[in-house]
Amino acid sequence: MIHLMIDDKPIEITEGRSLLEACRENGIDIPTLCYHPALEPYGGCRLCMVELFQPPRKSRLVAACVYPCEEGLVVKTHSEMVLQSRRLTVELLLASAYNSPDIIALADQVGVGEVRFKLPEENNCILCGLCVRACKEITNISAISVIQRGMAKKVSTPFQVASSRCISCGTCVLICPTGAFKLSDVIGVRSDVPGEPPYLRRYYRVGSEIDLRPNFVQDVALLLGRKRDTE
Amino acid sequence: MNQFQIMLSEKQPQESDIRVGVVVCDCGARIASVIDTEALRRQAAEMPGVVFTSREAYPCTKDGQARLLKAIGDHQLNRVLVAGCSPRLIRSMFRATAQEAGLARSYLNVANIREQCAYIHTQDPSTAFQKAVGLLEMGVARLGVTGAETTRSSEVVKSVLMIGSDISALTTAQDLAEHGIRVTIVERSSGFGEAIPDDLRKATRMQTVEKGHEVSRHPLIDVMFNAHVTEVSGHPGEYAVRVQQNDRIILFSVGVIVVANAAEPKSLGSEHWFDRSRVKTQAEFEAELDEASRQEAPIDLKDVVMIFCADESQRTKCSRTCCNIGIRQALKLKQLNPNANVTILFREIYLGGIGEAYENEMIQSRNLGVTFFRYRKDRPPVIGDQTVDLLDSLTGEALRLPYDRVVMTMPLVPQDNMRQLASLLGLPIDEDGFLAEPRTRLRPGRYAEPGIYALGSAQQPVDTAESLFQAYLTSARVLRFMGQESIKIESPAAQISPSLCTGCGNCPQVCPVKAIQLESRDGVLSLSEIDQLRCIGCGNCVVVCPVKAISLPGWDSVEIPVQMSAALQSGTYRPGAPKIVALACEWSAYAAADIAGARRMTYPADVRIIRTNCSARFDPYHILWAFLNGADGVFLGACPAGECHYGSGNLYALERVEVLKKELREHGYDSRRLHLEFLSVDDGKKFVQTIENFVKKIKELDSEVARR
Numbered sequence: 001m002i003h004l005m006i007d008d009k010p011i012e013i014t015e016g017r018s019l020l021e022a023c024r025e026n027g028i029d030i031p032t033l034c035y036h037p038a039l040e041p042y043g044g045c046r047l048c049m050v051e052l053f054q055p056p057r058k059s060r061l062v063a064a065c066v067y068p069c070e071e072g073l074v075v076k077t078h079s080e081m082v083l084q085s086r087r088l089t090v091e092l093l094l095a096s097a098y099n100s101p102d103i104i105a106l107a108d109q110v111g112v113g114e115v116r117f118k119l120p121e122e123n124n125c126i127l128c129g130l131c132v133r134a135c136k137e138i139t140n141i142s143a144i145s146v147i148q149r150g151m152a153k154k155v156s157t158p159f160q161v162a163s164s165r166c167i168s169c170g171t172c173v174l175i176c177p178t179g180a181f182k183l184s185d186v187i188g189v190r191s192d193v194p195g196e197p198p199y200l201r202r203y204y205r206v207g208s209e210i211d212l213r214p215n216f217v218q219d220v221a222l223l224l225g226r227k228r229d230t231e
Numbered sequence: 232m233n234q235f236q237i238m239l240s241e242k243q244p245q246e247s248d249i250r251v252g253v254v255v256c257d258c259g260a261r262i263a264s265v266i267d268t269e270a271l272r273r274q275a276a277e278m279p280g281v282v283f284t285s286r287e288a289y290p291c292t293k294d295g296q297a298r299l300l301k302a303i304g305d306h307q308l309n310r311v312l313v314a315g316c317s318p319r320l321i322r323s324m325f326r327a328t329a330q331e332a333g334l335a336r337s338y339l340n341v342a343n344i345r346e347q348c349a350y351i352h353t354q355d356p357s358t359a360f361q362k363a364v365g366l367l368e369m370g371v372a373r374l375g376v377t378g379a380e381t382t383r384s385s386e387v388v389k390s391v392l393m394i395g396s397d398i399s400a401l402t403t404a405q406d407l408a409e410h411g412i413r414v415t416i417v418e419r420s421s422g423f424g425e426a427i428p429d430d431l432r433k434a435t436r437m438q439t440v441e442k443g444h445e446v447s448r449h450p451l452i453d454v455m456f457n458a459h460v461t462e463v464s465g466h467p468g469e470y471a472v473r474v475q476q477n478d479r480i481i482l483f484s485v486g487v488i489v490v491a492n493a494a495e496p497k498s499l500g501s502e503h504w505f506d507r508s509r510v511k512t513q514a515e516f517e518a519e520l521d522e523a524s525r526q527e528a529p530i531d532l533k534d535v536v537m538i539f540c541a542d543e544s545q546r547t548k549c550s551r552t553c554c555n556i557g558i559r560q561a562l563k564l565k566q567l568n569p570n571a572n573v574t575i576l577f578r579e580i581y582l583g584g585i586g587e588a589y590e591n592e593m594i595q596s597r598n599l600g601v602t603f604f605r606y607r608k609d610r611p612p613v614i615g616d617q618t619v620d621l622l623d624s625l626t627g628e629a630l631r632l633p634y635d636r637v638v639m640t641m642p643l644v645p646q647d648n649m650r651q652l653a654s655l656l657g658l659p660i661d662e663d664g665f666l667a668e669p670r671t672r673l674r675p676g677r678y679a680e681p682g683i684y685a686l687g688s689a690q691q692p693v694d695t696a697e698s699l700f701q702a703y704l705t706s707a708r709v710l711r712f713m714g715q716e717s718i719k720i721e722s723p724a725a726q727i728s729p730s731l732c733t734g735c736g737n738c739p740q741v742c743p744v745k746a747i748q749l750e751s752r753d754g755v756l757s758l759s760e761i762d763q764l765r766c767i768g769c770g771n772c773v774v775v776c777p778v779k780a781i782s783l784p785g786w787d788s789v790e791i792p793v794q795m796s797a798a799l800q801s802g803t804y805r806p807g808a809p810k811i812v813a814l815a816c817e818w819s820a821y822a823a824a825d826i827a828g829a830r831r832m833t834y835p836a837d838v839r840i841i842r843t844n845c846s847a848r849f850d851p852y853h854i855l856w857a858f859l860n861g862a863d864g865v866f867l868g869a870c871p872a873g874e875c876h877y878g879s880g881n882l883y884a885l886e887r888v889e890v891l892k893k894e895l896r897e898h899g900y901d902s903r904r905l906h907l908e909f910l911s912v913d914d915g916k917k918f919v920q921t922i923e924n925f926v927k928k929i930k931e932l933d934s935e936v937a938r939r
Contacts, residue, residue: 014294024289029259037291038324101831138320167876170822170912171319174346179830183913 004073019064019075020048028077030064031086031106033177034128039137041065045128047106049085051076061085086110096123100178124180131155131172131181139171144186157186249375252283252308253367254290254299256315258345263288265349265359271314274364278371282306291321296328303332310338310374314367316345317825318842319817335379336721337785342370346828347840358805358836365803365839372797378784381724383763384717387468388486389413391709394460394652396423398435399687399698399705400491401442406706408451412713415483416446416454417474419648423447435695455481459648463488463655464748466764467682468718487682487709488656490666494643494688497542510614510637513556520563530567534634536619537561538612539577541639544663546578546608550692553640554580558592558601560638565599573601574632576612576621583694604630643692656683657745666690684708723768723785723844725761731780732758738772738781741847743878747772769877770848774887786844792856798839799860808837809863809929813922814853816846818876819910820868826915834919835926838866846870847880851891854905858895864904864929866922871909881909901932 001012013022023030034045043066050064053074090107095117097103132155136142143166147156166186173183253275257263272286283306287295313325318341329339344363352359390413393400404414423443424436447454458476465471470488474481499512523530537557540546561573582589605624606612612621619632645664653660661667666685686705687698734757739747746765749757773781779788795812804810815821821842846869857865869881892902908921
C-alpha cells in the first residue's frame with residue numbers, strides 16, 4: 001500500500017495505480033475525455049492535469065491518468081494552477097468543437113468565460129484516441145488509427161480507403177465523447193472494396209435455397225429464339 | 232474428427248444454489264445524479280437469488296475489480312450482475328475478472344442502466360429508477376438460468392495440403408518441408424509442369440520440372456499425380472480431406488490448405504470470322520516458330536502484326552506474361568527472317584521479371600526494326616480481311632497495315648476446375664473466375680478463412696518472379712499459422728442434444744458457416760452434429776429446430792423468455808403505458824440504442840431491450856411468449872439487408888416475422904403490434920424515431936380497443 005495526500009486528504013492505495021484511479025476511488029472528481037477504464041491510459045486530452053508538489057522541486061502539472069501513485073506524493077486537483085490549465089484546454093477544445101454539447105457542459109463546469117479562439121471550420125473530433133484504442137483493445141480489430149501530424153491529424157482508416165477489416169460493431173461511435181465519429185468514415189464506400197461482390201450477391205438470395213439471380217442462359221435462349229422467328 | 236476439446240468451465244453450480252452478486256455503479260455522478268443508486272441496491276438485495284450487493288462510484292477501476300474478485304470469493308458468488316454502462320464497452324473487462332475468480336465467462340452479465348436508462352430519462356428520475364429496477368430484474372432472472380459458454384480450442388495439425396504444383400506451389404512446399412511440416416501435393420495432371428502450356432512457357436516449364444524432381448525427393452513431401460480433391464470438411468487447423476487418385480480414395484487431415492492452381496491461356500474459341508491460317512494466338516504462333524527453327528528454314532512471312540491486349544478482358548486486367556512472350560517472338564522471327572516487317576500494336580507494355588532482361592529484349596527488338604504502335608483503349612485495332620485498321624494514339628493518324636500473319640495475345644484464365652474447387656472450399660471467386668483475394672491492399676497473402684491460402688496464378692495471372700515472391704510470403708504466413716499451438720474460440724456455440732434430435736435436416740440448411748452436418752447413427756436416424764469450432768453462435772439453428780434439441784448457452788431458449796417474463800411481471804412499466812418488449816440484434820438495434828443513449832436522446836421509457844446475438848435468433852415462440860405474458864407490443868431490430876454479421880440472419884428474421892404476422896392475424900391478434908425495423912449500427916436517431924412511432928401506434932391501438 002502507498003500513502004499520499006490528495007487535496008489535503010490522506011489516501012491509501014494499492015501500488016501500481018494511477019493518480020486518476022486514486023482520485024476516482026476516493027470520490028474526487030477530475031474531468032477527463034480520453035480516459036476509459038476498459039482501455040490503457042493515453043494522456044491525450046490533458047484535462048486531468050493535477051498539480052504535483054515534490055519539494056525542493058517547483059510544483060508542476062502532470063496528467064493524472066498516466067502518472068503512477070508514489071509514496072508520499074502531495075497532489076492538488078483543484079488548485080489555481082490546475083484550474084487555469086483546464087480552462088485553457090477546454091477553451092482550445094471549444095475553438096474547434098464549439099457546438100458539441102458535452103464540451104460546452106465541460107466549459108461551464110470548469111468556468112470558461114469568453115472564448116478567444118475559433119476555427120473557421122467546426123471539428124468535433126478532439127483526437128482523444130478513444131475510438132482508435134477501443135477498436136484495438138476492446139474489439140481486437142484495429143481498423144482505424146490516427147493519421148497525419150499537426151493540424152491535419154485525424155482518425156482514419158489505412159490509406160483513407162474504406163476498411164474491409166472493420167466489422168461495423170459501432171464501438172468507436174459509442175465511445176466517442178463528442179459524437180464526432182461516424183461509422184460511415186470507416187466503412188463509407190464499401191463498394192470500392194474488392195470484397196463487395198459476395199455482399200451484393202447476398203441481396204439476390206432469399207432464405208437458403210431460393211436464388212433470385214436472373215437466369216442468363218435462358219434469356220439468351222429466348223433472345224435467340226425470337227431472332228430466328230423474325231428471320 | 233471431433234478431436235476438439237471442449238473446455239467446460241471448472242465450476243458449474245446447480246440451479247438450486249445460485250448465488251448472485253449485484254454491483255451497482257454510480258459512474259461518478261453520471262448514473263447517481265439521475266437514479267438513486269443506494270435505493271436501487273436495496274431493491275436488488277431483495278431479488279431472488281441475490282446474496283450480495285454493493286454500490287460503488289467506479290467499479291471499473293482496478294481496485295473496484297479487485298474488490299469484486301474478493302466479494303466473489305468471500306460470498307461464494309457464482310453469478311455476477313454489474314449494473315452500469317453498456318456491456319459493449321466493459322463486459323469483456325469484467326468477464327476477465329470473473330474468469331479470474333473461476334466463474335464461466337457467461338456467468339457475469341451487465342445491466343445497462345446508463346445508456347438505456349440514466350442517460351435518456353434525465354428529466355424523470357422516478358421513471359428512470361423504475362426502469363433501472365426492471366433492467367436489474369431482467370438481468371438477475373437471466374443469470375438464474377444462463378448456461379456456461381464454452382471456450383473451444385483445437386490443435387493445429389502440422390501438415391499442409393497443396394492443390395496444384397506450379398513453380399510457386401513447389402517453392403512453398405519446399406520451404407515448408409524444410410521447416411519440418413509435411414506437405415501433400417495433389418496434382419491433377421500426370422507430371423510436373425504438365426499443366427503449363429508447352430508452346431509458350433518453355434523456360435517456366437523446365438524450371439517447374441526441375442524443381443519438381445528436387446522437391447519430390449524431400450522426405451516430408453508427398454506428391455500425388457492424377458489426383459483431385461473431392462471433399463473437404465473441418466475447420467481451420469484441422470481439415471479432413473478426401474482425395475481421389477485414379478480409382479483410389481485417400482483420406483487424411485491437414486491443418487492448412489494452399490490453393491496453387493496454374494492458369495492457362497484462354498482459347499480463341501469459335502465466335503469469330505478470322506481466317507485461322509493467318510490469324511493465330513501467341514501459343515499457335517510459338518509452335519509455328521518452333522517448327523520453322525527446327526527445320527532451319529527461313530520462315531516465309533512478310534508482314535506480321537502482333538496485337539497485345541487483343542482480348543477484351545485484357546484491357547482492364549493485365550495478364551502479365553504476354554508482352555514478354557510477344558517481344559521474344561518478334562526477336563525470334565527477326566532472327567529467322569530478317570526481312571519480315573514486324574509491327575507490335577500495344578496499349579500498355581508491361582515487362583515483368585527481375586532485373587532488366589525483358590527491357591533489354593525490347594530495346595534489342597527496336598534496334599532490329601520492330602515497329603511499335605500504341606492504340607487507345609476505346610479504339611482497339613480492327614482485324615480486316617487483308618489489313619489491320621488502327622488509330623495511332625501518338626499521331627492521331629488512322630493506319631491500315633497489311634498482314635500475312637496476325638498474332639493475338641490471349642489472357643490467362645483459371646483452369647476449368649477452379650469453380651468446382653472454390654465451391655468445395657467455400658471461397659469467393661472474382662468475375663474472371665480467379666479466387667478473389669479479399670484484402671489485397673491491406674493484408675496481402677491472406678485469405679478469407681485463416682487456414683486457407685491462395686497462391687500464384689490461382690488468384691490472378693502472375694509471372695514467375697511474382698509467383699516466387701508470393702510463394703515465400705505464403706510460406707511465411709503458413710508457418711506463422713502453424714506456429715500457434717492451438718486455436719481458441721470464445722464465441723457462443725450451439726450444442727445439440729443427440730437424444731432429442733430427430734434428424735429432420737432443418738439446421739444444416741440454415742447454418743451460415745456449414746458447421747452442422749447430418750450423420751447417420753445406428754442406421755436408423757440421421758442426426759446433426761455441430762462443429763464447435765466452426766459455429767459462430769448466430770442461433771439460427773436453435774430457432775428452426777422443431778424439437779428444440781439445440782441449445783445456445785448464453786442465448787438460450789430459456790434465457791430470452793425469462794427476461795421477458797421478468798420485465799413484464801415486475802410492475803416497473805409506468806402505469807397505464809403500453810408494455811413494449813424489444814428484441815435487439817447486438818450489431819444493429821442494440822448498438823443504435825446505446826448510441827441514442829450516449830447522445831442523450833430521450834425515448835419512451837416503456838421499452839425493455841433484450842439483447843440477442845443476431846436477428847436470426849428472433850424466435851417466433853419467444854415473440855408469442857411476450858404477447859401471452861402481457862406485452863402490448865414487440866419491437867424487433869435487425870441489421871439492414873446485406874449487413875448481417877452472420878450471413879443473412881436478418882432475411883430469415885424478416886421471413887419469420889411475415890409468417891408470424893399472418894399467424895397472429897389468424898388468431899385474433901393485431902399484427903401491427905409486432906414491428907421489425909432494420910437499423911444500422913450507428914442509427915441512434917432512427918432508433919429513437921421508430922420507437923417513438925411504434926409506441927404511439929400501440930397507444931392508438933389500445934385506445935381503439937378501449938373504445939370498442
